[in-house]
Amino acid sequence: MTDILQALQEVPELSQVPKEQLQWLLDHSELLTYEAGALLFKSGEIPQNMFIILGGRIRIWFEQLGKAREIGSLEKGDISGMLPYSRLKMTKGNGLVMDQALVLATNKELFPEMIRTQYDLVEALVHSMANRIRNFTTLQVQNEKLLSLGKLSAGLAHELNNPSSAVVRVAKDLHQHLSYLPENFKRVIAIRLENEQVDRVNERLQERIQQGVSSLSLLQRKRLEENMEEWLEDHEVSLSDDALEVLIDYGFTEDDLDFILDHVNTREFTPVMNWVGNVLTTEKYVKEIKDASQRISDLVTSIKSYSHMDQDQDRHKVDIREGIHSTRRMLDHKFRRAKVDFETEFTEPFPKIHANPGQLNQVWTNLLDNALDALEPTGGIITFKGKQDGACLYVEIVDNGPGVPEEVQNLIFDPFFTTKEMGKGTGLGLDVVRRIVLSHKGDIKLESRPGRTVFTLSFPLQ
Known part of the structure; x- marks a missing residue:
């Protein structure tokens, strides 16, 4: 028994307990050996022992929707089961050796x-129970955050x-296009046009640039291409395919x-129009780069808005509509993939509330997800009202x-409860939502039937 007493002294939570009290514990306890595959405790039973x-390792899991969901493990030095002052009424998991x-x-x-x-x-065991609850909850909440972060990161990477x-692609095309300019320049300087002729050509060119790239159906484009080729053939002039x-x-x-032909002669028409084509090609590439860069900039702005990177995290007056829309943008990839529409109905006047915007964004993220x-x-359709x-x-x-x-509606806010497949949720998303809402002195309720699910959140204005 001396070895067992020493082993108890090596348990971190019991290291400061007097030796005689550990001896009392040893004298009033039973030393048991469990083989691999045995159950130390079983879900649904009334706990009887601490x-x-x-020595050894015990896997803790529970069954949900017919599947095993692992929630942790016990190893040498861990304390589990019923503890003094514990309010545990029923074992919620299985302990598999x-x-x-x-x-x-x-x-x-x-x-x-x-x-x-x-x-x-007793004091050491109570501290152990408090630490167990705190550490376990912290770990699972962190897992939930990491899962949400992983989803957002995957979506942002795609976006x-x-x-x-x-x-990258357009820059490469633009570089190749510009490499032709020295050769094209020879043709341009060979053109003999009066200033007024140049002004008329530039006038029409700028009109088309301001108009931008046309949105044509395949049929419209095909018809326009045939008409243009017929015109070129009738006027015995040619243009490059590009x-x-x-x-x-x-x-x-x-x-x-x-x-344009009215303002330049037939001999100058082809080089003039090829020059126009070169200008439009450059304009098109620059516009595509600008649009793509703006999309990246908008995403970065949405990330900053969502995470409130440039603001402190204290509570202050916030318009929750801003957080809802930034969260919607963060999940844009998932809306498109799921073919889901998003609508809002906000009744004016719409007051601000005293809140932590980052925490509220966690609420919107979990509910939208x-x-x-x-x-x-x-x-x-998902509608925010x-x-x-x-x-x-x-x-x-x-x-x-x-x-x-x-x-399962009464269980939906319980920690670790989820109706999602294994690996798609920790069962803490709605628990996190509930705790954040309650921390803002608010409330959350669920009403659901086939075809309509409503989460109603209330926040005090003061």
Whole structure:
């Protein structure tokens, strides 16, 4: 027993407990050996013992929707089971022995005597219970945050990849296009035009640049291309394929060709129009780079707005609509993938509330993400509604998905409860939402039936 007593002294939570009190614990407990595959405790049973793990490893898991969900493990030096002053009524998980385990079990019937006579031991065990709750909750909340961050990061990587790839591709095309300029320059300087002729050509060119690239259907583009080729053939002039393509992009028609031909002679028409094509090609590439760069800039702005990187994290007056819209932009990729529309209905006047905007964005993220997961197979609509009623601001998040099954609606805000597949959720998303709302002195309720799910949040204005 001397070795066991020494092992108890090496348990971190019991290291400051007097030796005689540890001896009392050892004298009033049972030393048990569990083989791999045995259950130390079982979900749904009434806890009877405190367990101190002196060797081996125990996996803690519970079953949900027919699947095993691991929530932690016990190893040498860990304390589990029923503890003094614990309000645990029923074991919520299973303790599966993975490696042969040596366990010191103390029946809870001894707790009253322990409380009366072994003060230091009880104090250490109470601290152990508090630490266990705090550490376990912190770990799971962190897992939930990491899961949410992973989803956002994957979406942002996808969103940033498209415009950044476009910048690289178009920059390469622009570089190749500009490499032809020295040769084209020879043709340009050979053109003999009066200033007035140049002004007329530039006038029409700038009109088309201001108009921008035309939105043409395939049929419209094909018809315009045929008309332009027919015009060129009738007037016995030619254009490069690249020049003709970009002219069509910018909406040039036979009327534009007639206009330019009226101001330059036939001999100068082809080099002039090829020069126009070169200008439009450069303009098109620059515009594409500008648009892609602006998309990247908008995403960075949305990230800053969502995370409030340039603001302090203290509570202050905020317009929650800004956070809702920035969160919507952060999840834009998922809305498109799920084919879900987003609508808002905010009734004026819409007051600000005293809140932490970063925490509220966690609320909007979790609620939107859950609604998107529910709607993803078939698409649908998510609507944010908001209005002031008396001394409170009410926000409703409505979706037309399949709804939350009635038998689990009372469990939806419980920690670790989830209806998602394994690996898609920790079961803490709505628990985090509830705790954030309550920390703002607000409330959250769920109403759900097939075709309509509504989360109603209320926040005090003062």
